[in-house]
Amino acid sequence: GDSVTQMEGPVTLSEEAFLTINCTYTATGYPSLFWYVQYPGEGLQLLLKATKADDKGSNKGFEATYRKETTSFHLEKGSVQVSDSAVYFCALSRYFGNEKLTFGTGTRLTIIP
């Protein structure tokens, strides 16, 4: 079945450092890929998405590119801020989001000033 393997955390970085959180997936066909973020005390929020190979999703300085050849969707940000501290989840959906989402285990990111 479908699965998402996510870089294990927690990850601690200094402010303005470069961030990479790895995500690989297993799925048949052409799934849509997502990064969700969960800030303390809040619900999951969609951070960015990509629905076909070579698409790049971007939002709030974060980027991820859908790489079908490596079945990956790594999350990157060039300069992290304290406000980026949260738990990040990689996820896939077989179709366009209105089917179930299959999530990775999440990566807790802490940014220290």
Place this chain on the structure above:
Amino acid sequence: EAGVVQSPRYKIIEKKQPVAFWCNPISGHNTLYWYLQNLGQGPELLIRYENEEAVDDSQLPKDRFSAERLKGVDSTLKIQPAELGDSAVYLCASSLDSPTSGSSYNEQFFGPGTRLTVL
């Protein structure tokens, strides 16, 4: 626009007791999801509704879990009786699934969740 509302936010019960969670989706959203999130894990789908119909309940433990979505709006998820292993966060999400969406994306919006502790 109000987001997905869930109540209660926290619930502590003793094992073998019943418990119910309530979800009010975003107005107009016809698809509703219940996810289970265990500590340190990603959410896993329990059940998905399209309007009043449960179209995917394959992961719902039907011996003790039940759900309903009357009138295709609010939804209730129930556990009876609760077990220690049911301690987790129960998330509700909703999306607008248009019959003509075709290649468009239907984002799922999540509520804050209900944290259940079974003692």
